[in-house]
Amino acid sequence: MDIREEVRESAELRYAAMDTLRAISDFIKNNKPSVLLEGATVAKGAEVIADEEKRAMWRDWINFTKDMFEKQKELPCLMIDDIANMYEKRRPVSGQQKGTSESK
Numbered sequence: 001m002d003i004r005e006e007v008r009e010s011a012e013l014r015y016a017a018m019d020t021l022r023a024i025s026d027f028i029k030n031n032k033p034s035v036l037l038e039g040a041t042v043a044k045g046a047e048v049i050a051d052e053e054k055r056a057m058w059r060d061w062i063n064f065t066k067d068m069f070e071k072q073k074e075l076p077c078l079m080i081d082d083i084a085n086m087y088e089k090r091r092p093v094s095g096q097q098k099g100t101s102e103s104k
Contacts, residue, residue, distance in 0.1 A: 010082055017075045024072055028065050033057040 029035075033054060049057075 006086060010086055014079050014082065017079055021072055021075060024068055028068060031061070033061055 036057070037049060037054070
């Protein structure tokens with residue numbers, strides 16, 4: 001494979017990963033309980049949603065955010081590994097000769 005094709009494919013994958021991370025971040029921000037409850041107002045002295053329900057919503061949102069963060073924090077590491085592997089393939093390792101079993 002030509003180096004330009006490999007670089008282009010890697011760049012496209014990294015761009016897709018960054019776009020996915022951005023979409024996840026936007027989803028999390030837009031679905032915070034404070035955003036979802038923004039229009040809920042007190043009606044005639046009674047709250048629309050009880051405090052316990054609000055706490056449960058925040059707890060669920062925090063747990064969801066924590067789970068998403070745990071999953072998405074792998075992506076930047078994988079992107080760095082991808083770049084390192086791409087350059088490592090192109091750079092000969094000193095002390096090894098081409099064609100030996102060690103260099104394969």
